[in-house]
Every structure is written in C-alpha cells, then in structure tokens.
Amino acid sequence: MRFNEVVNDSAMLMGVKAVYGRSILSLIAFGPRGDLEREPSKHFMLGRNTAEVALQTPYLISIGGGAQVTDELRGRVLELLRVTGVYGKTSDFISDEATRKRMAQWPVATLLTEVYTIDGEPRLVEDLGFPDRRILENAYDTVRRDPAAIAKLWEALKDRSITRRYDIAPPPGFIDRGKLVYVGSRYPQMTAAEGERIHKSMVEVERKSAISKAKKLANKSDNGGRFVCEGCGFSDESSAMFDVHHLSPINIGPRETSMDDLAVLCPTCHRWSHAKGIDRLTPLPVAEVSAQRGANRRM
Structure with missing residues (x-):
C-alpha cells in the first residue's frame, strides 16, 4: 500500500x-x-x-x-x-x-x-x-x-x-x-495458558440421535422445506443452525422419549430456556421463552 x-x-x-x-x-x-x-x-x-x-x-x-x-x-x-x-x-x-x-x-x-x-x-x-x-x-x-x-x-x-x-x-x-x-501495573494483568491437549474420564447421559433427526425433519416438513425455531420463529435452510431441545431434561433420568417431548429451537432460545428456568432440571417452557424474547425485542 x-x-x-x-x-x-x-x-x-x-x-x-x-x-x-x-x-x-x-x-x-x-x-x-x-x-x-x-x-x-x-x-x-x-x-x-x-x-x-x-x-x-x-x-x-x-x-x-x-x-x-x-x-x-x-x-x-x-x-x-x-x-x-x-x-x-x-x-x-x-x-x-x-x-x-x-x-x-x-x-x-x-x-x-x-x-x-x-x-x-x-x-x-x-x-x-x-x-x-x-x-x-x-x-x-x-x-x-x-x-x-x-x-x-x-x-x-x-x-x-x-x-x-x-x-x-x-x-x-x-x-x-x-x-x-x-x-499503572503490568500489562496485560492476566494471562492463562490454553490449548494443551488433555484426556478426561467422564460419564455422559445417553442421547439417541435418530429421534432428534426425526424431530428436525418433521419441523422442516411442517414449514415448507425450512427449519423454524419454535421459540422465536427464526428460520433457515441449514439444520446446523438449530438444536433439538428436551422439554423435560434427560438429566432427570431414563425414559422413553417421543417426538412430543422435543422442540426445535435456535441456539439462543435453547440457552434462554435453560438459563431462565427455575433450576437446571426445570427449563422455561417454550411458550414462555417465546413471550419473553418477544418482550425483550420490543424494549
């Protein structure tokens, strides 16, 4: 230049x-x-x-x-x-x-x-x-x-x-x-070493991907070939832009999950449901997420 x-x-x-x-x-x-x-x-x-x-x-x-x-x-x-x-x-x-x-x-x-x-x-x-x-x-x-x-x-x-x-x-x-x-003191004041590969042992709650995929496909079919968030109405053609949310968290314990137990949400609504719920086992209902996000946008 x-x-x-x-x-x-x-x-x-x-x-x-x-x-x-x-x-x-x-x-x-x-x-x-x-x-x-x-x-x-x-x-x-x-x-x-x-x-x-x-x-x-x-x-x-x-x-x-x-x-x-x-x-x-x-x-x-x-x-x-x-x-x-x-x-x-x-x-x-x-x-x-x-x-x-x-x-x-x-x-x-x-x-x-x-x-x-x-x-x-x-x-x-x-x-x-x-x-x-x-x-x-x-x-x-x-x-x-x-x-x-x-x-x-x-x-x-x-x-x-x-x-x-x-x-x-x-x-x-x-x-x-x-x-x-x-x-007035050393800059930057805080550093943290990151990026090192480590191995951890952990217990995961089992999820079945088949029913999640089926829920997304049903959502797409119901909305003219596009995925739509049930919380805010955001839509997109990419499945990767959406999560499948368990209305009753699977951390509660083993159960038989049906399609009616699931909702398709964008990542923001998904996080909103869990972050605004009473506790980690009681997420905010999707209708309430929709109401709160709508009110938030009008402010």
Missing part, C-alpha cells in the same frame, strides 16, 4: 521522533527529562502528552537519530507508527526481562497498534530533498512537530510504498478504546 492510503493528510501526523533503530516492540519510549526520582510526574508528562495528542492525531514518523544510532540509519525515515492513548512505565509493557533491562534508559512509553516500514528507508537529505536534518531538533526525548516541515515530509512520502509489520503487535488482548489511559 502507499503512505497516503494510511495517512491521507499531513494533519494526521503528530510529528517525528528520533530513534536509534527499527521497532522491536509495539511501543514508542521516551528517555528521562530531568531527575526521574525527584520529579516523576514531570517525566511522565512526556508519555501523557504524546498519548493525548494521539487521540486526535495518531500517526508518528520515526527517523534515525541520536547518539546511539548507526551511521547506516542516521537520517533515514524508518517507520510510520500509529500511537494510542495508552501510556505508562515502559517496563510494565514488557514481559521479557532481558528486553526490560535493555529499555531501562527509556522509562516511559506509549503503546502502538500499527507499525509500517517505509520501503527503502529514504534519507532525509539525499533522497527526500531536505536541506538538513533540522526536522529532528528537540525530537530526541519527545515528539517534534514543525507544521511546515511535517507538511513537506508528508508530501515527500505520500506516494511511497509502506509495508505493515505484523511481527510487531500490542500485548495479547489489547483493545484501543480511543481514550487516554495510564497503565
């Missing part, structure tokens, strides 16, 4: 930030301004200000600069970044201890949701026609925005190809809600 397909006007650019290299995390970090121990609130304003501006002007351009940047990257326009309103301690956004130590010199950060490589990583002077690198003045510890220079940079980049970096992503479960949020 092209740069101007993502940023269609220079007004969407909050400015530029000098960086020593390409992104390794979904955040943009800031170095200390003054004494962090004595004036932590002053320092955190760097992150807050950037996050606040991002709510209206979300995009930022990173350019190689600063004492630690290599000669290869110095003055090169590296990436387009989409900044969120979420900010906090850099260490709270990083789970890897080695990376946390590496980033300790930049203790405040704002989260990113998108990172794009600017193809060719053009040089400000040699490739984009800037007379010098003054656009980076005061862009080392904060974001710098000179409106005239930013407009010129956008014009120079607007037709260039950019490539989304899907290897750089926010923390699992992160949702950008478009609000200013200070994260």
Whole structure:
C-alpha cells in the first residue's frame, strides 16, 4: 500500500521522533527529562502528552537519530507508527526481562497498534530533498512537530510504498478504546495458558440421535422445506443452525422419549430456556421463552 492510503493528510501526523533503530516492540519510549526520582510526574508528562495528542492525531514518523544510532540509519525515515492513548512505565509493557533491562534508559512509553516500514528507508537529505536534518531538533526525548516541515515530509512520502509489520503487535488482548489511559501495573494483568491437549474420564447421559433427526425433519416438513425455531420463529435452510431441545431434561433420568417431548429451537432460545428456568432440571417452557424474547425485542 502507499503512505497516503494510511495517512491521507499531513494533519494526521503528530510529528517525528528520533530513534536509534527499527521497532522491536509495539511501543514508542521516551528517555528521562530531568531527575526521574525527584520529579516523576514531570517525566511522565512526556508519555501523557504524546498519548493525548494521539487521540486526535495518531500517526508518528520515526527517523534515525541520536547518539546511539548507526551511521547506516542516521537520517533515514524508518517507520510510520500509529500511537494510542495508552501510556505508562515502559517496563510494565514488557514481559521479557532481558528486553526490560535493555529499555531501562527509556522509562516511559506509549503503546502502538500499527507499525509500517517505509520501503527503502529514504534519507532525509539525499533522497527526500531536505536541506538538513533540522526536522529532528528537540525530537530526541519527545515528539517534534514543525507544521511546515511535517507538511513537506508528508508530501515527500505520500506516494511511497509502506509495508505493515505484523511481527510487531500490542500485548495479547489489547483493545484501543480511543481514550487516554495510564497503565499503572503490568500489562496485560492476566494471562492463562490454553490449548494443551488433555484426556478426561467422564460419564455422559445417553442421547439417541435418530429421534432428534426425526424431530428436525418433521419441523422442516411442517414449514415448507425450512427449519423454524419454535421459540422465536427464526428460520433457515441449514439444520446446523438449530438444536433439538428436551422439554423435560434427560438429566432427570431414563425414559422413553417421543417426538412430543422435543422442540426445535435456535441456539439462543435453547440457552434462554435453560438459563431462565427455575433450576437446571426445570427449563422455561417454550411458550414462555417465546413471550419473553418477544418482550425483550420490543424494549
């Protein structure tokens, strides 16, 4: 895609930030301004200000600069970044201890949701026609925005190809809600290991699929070749969209089940019957499900 397909006007650019290299995390970090121990609130304003501006002007351009940047990257326009309103301690956004130590010199950060490589990583002077690198003045510890220079940079980049970096992503479960949020503890706060295959022993109540299939076929036949929910009237040609509900739960005990003991329901009505019943052995009657769902839709 092209740069101007993502940023269609220079007004969407909050400015530029000098960086020593390409992104390794979904955040943009800031170095200390003054004494962090004595004036932590002053320092955190760097992150807050950037996050606040991002709510209206979300995009930022990173350019190689600063004492630690290599000669290869110095003055090169590296990436387009989409900044969120979420900010906090850099260490709270990083789970890897080695990376946390590496980033300790930049203790405040704002989260990113998108990172794009600017193809060719053009040089400000040699490739984009800037007379010098003054656009980076005061862009080392904060974001710098000179409106005239930013407009010129956008014009120079607007037709260039950019490539989304899907290897750089926010923390699992992160949702950008478009609000200013200070994260005061490790993010995300909860994780759970899932997906492992395990074997369980269990007792199942026996069900007979033949009578369930027969009930569905009867429902289809009675409704002109379509399945219809007896609770809400939803209809579809696919049998998979419907459940066969036992009016008297089979968990009560063994019995001879007839077609009259069953109802064809959509999954919502089926769940409604069991969730709204007196208890797990007394589901809500289908007529009552129909009445409640109808009243719910009219509210």
